Amino acid sequence: MAKPKVAFYWCSSCGGCEEAVVDLAEGILQVVEAVDIVFWPVALDFKRRDVEAMPDGAIDVCFINGAIRMSEQEAMANLLRRKSKLVIAYGSCAWMGGIPGLANLTSKKAIFDYVYHQAPTISNGSAVEPLPRTDVPEGELELPEFYEKVKTLDQSIEVDYYLPGCPPTPKITLEAVEAILKGALPEKGSVLAGDRALCHECKANASKPEKLLIKEFKRIQEVIPDLSKCLLAQGLLCLGPVTRGGCEARCLKAGMPCTGCFGPLEKVHDYGAKALSALASIVDSRDEAELARIFDAIPDPAGTFYRYSLPASLLGGRRQVTSDK
């Protein structure tokens, strides 16, 4: 039997997901032995025309990481969708919009105003902004269009499976590859990680008090946490209780509270609202003024609770009021 053909592609991402593939270390040998990599711009010299030349459905599995920010990414996603039997959204950006998705708290105009005109390091005397089409003496130049909003991969194309994480861990990546090779994939649309909250795999879970109440949120630079005890109980804003497990609590082992990159559990519809709910309910106060003071320690709730999932959230981002235009 021919080896399955695999492709990797990146859209709006930081490159960390590509790094995660390399992080498989020796595991990568096992993968390379079992599959044939036909497209991977970050590592191998195949071009877009090579993909275009393939018959439809020629790629068995395509891993796409990153959100959809620009038209070129969407075009590539569409092309790869056509050429692939399975498309896997690899990582939190492809699944939920991720960190680039936080741009939905602002607008394209605000981003362009800052980046091309106001940033202290910019010198743009003729006030040039990138345009999808520009006429120059030599002809017309094309640039990808910068979309109004960041989209998740499945807001652009059909996605078969999701691998969570920022980036996905070697463990869940290998498990997914194994499941693909064995043909043991779950129902289409599944998130290929557990469906239990992260707390279940955290070592400090045993120390979590029966009734968890906190009087104050602390920032990580303010305390040296006791790693044998629940970080949330120590006042560190840890999203473990509302976040999908599967990451082996790697951050927590290093004293970093969970920021929620594995996303929501199956039955949650809006991660940010749910996370806010969970965190707010354990604050130990019944007084409105005191509560306001305690919550002052969370100066950016949208950025904290929707850190990886704003484009996938119910509201999708900041409402653009007509007068903003």
Place this chain on the structure above:
Amino acid sequence: MSEAFNPRIVGFFCNWCTYLAADLAGTSRMKYAPNVRVVRTMCSGRVDPQLVVWAFRNGADGVLIGGCHPGDCHYQEGNYKTLRRMGLLRTMLAQLGIEPDRLRLEWISASEGERLRDVMNEFSAQIRQLGPLETKSSVISSQSSVAQAAP
């Protein structure tokens, strides 16, 4: 806009206090603004912030949550949890471009039919002033796996 704006308000009323106040207002034949669509919940603490966001996403111009007075919760703690959540939620809604005043939390006991009437009228007028909340047109239609059906 040719027609006058008629706000759509979703009210989540707790079964033990505010819902009974609405009942009382009804049986006492009090008149109040007809803009609130009431959803009865067992406790104001049942009102998950996801429900509030869902309401705004699907056409509500305002959300009113009614619970028992502090100390009177049928389940001891429920209304305090609501108090904690909604305070932080209002801050987050502001970041998402939804005026915090569109979300209102009120303690109305079973005997306070008149107060319910006043709150309904007042809130309805306030939302009328804020104008319609258009969220659907401004956000990408979400087919994402994390936002499919109603919570």
